[in-house]
Amino acid sequence: MTIPDDLAILLSEVSADRMAATVATLASDRMAGRRVGSAGGAAARAWLITQLDAIGAAVWTEKFQVRAVPQVYEAVTATWGDANRSTRLVFGRQVAIHPASVDAAETRRSRLGVAGAHDPAGRWLVVPAEMSLFDAYQDILGAAGLLVRRAVDADGWQFTTLAGPDPGPLPVLSLDPDTHRTVLAAATGSASWFAGATPLRRDDVTGTNIHAQLRRAVPGGTELLLTAHYDGVGDHPGLRHPGASDNASGVAVVLEAARILARGLPDGVGLCVALLDGEEVGALGSAHHAAQLRDQGAAPLVVNVDGAGRSDGAAAVEAGGPAHRLLALLDQAGRHTGVPLAAGPMASDNRRYGGAGLAAVGIGAGMGGYHSPADTPDRVDPATLTAIAHLVVTTAHLTGAAPVRPSSQAGEKR
Known part of the structure; x- marks a missing residue:
């Protein structure tokens, strides 16, 4: 499909180097994983505001409250052994704090046992893989704690x-499958023991969305809203979570698209950006914003980018709300740019906008090292950043064209 000259000029301005630099900055030590309510999140926000200011946007922020955000506040140590040996486990790989854990900073050393098989009193109970945590809770009187099996990713995190x-x-505490199997087998021995702590507090914090307006729509005209969440899961003591793919890559794409579209959209099309906080605690930033838009009677076309790290051949797309026209625009953009689209789950901020009755699509293209120390900038593919930026820019450019038929080939790999 031939690309119009004016669109070709816009696409030629997309810079993979500029987007990669954004990813590197947001994934840096200074941003400390960008957890909602954290100093690292505040540092990321301040930097993003300067980037939006630099492209001439009118920028403001909106705060919202977030309850009970889990935070590991001390380095986690765990050891197990028997009469002949002891083994210290590697935090983040062999052992981690389970989200259902209580806050217990003092190390507990106790005998090992098997949940459902041994007297729980005074024991760390290993929960068999086929037993749910709910079932394990049925007989825990006097237990020191529970040890559950948890899968690891390809990098062992x-x-x-x-x-x-x-x-x-x-x-x-959760154990990787190999450690869980070994500890479970050892738990039948009378001399086996386990020592560990779970320093996990839950803090009430303030989240902050960043909003920017770059162009105003004419009365009755199309308003486009580009969104991406800038928060991550945050660093733990002794354990970095850079959050490069998730979601520094999505923010990089939105910033790049906004920079180009600010002066390249057809007349009459409005353009706003929302860089959202609190996605990792239940998409609370987008829930807050979507409710505001609904109450105002606003009806922008919402394009959310969550993950542009490395495409496996097609961009995943999920539509919500009255998104027929938007999905058709996106499909046309895929044909213009040669980016294949495939219907796929995008459980991110787009769902909050769609649930509020807005036309919304979520776009994703890979998250290497999801929520782990392996999510580093070097694993973000510049070609994928470029492809998704091209897709967003083209979709936005097409909004100024004549209305399109509400049919789409999204989901068809081409």
């Missing part, structure tokens, strides 16, 4: 989550 179950009655 347990992924970190901030949104999860309410804390239960005991310390709970």
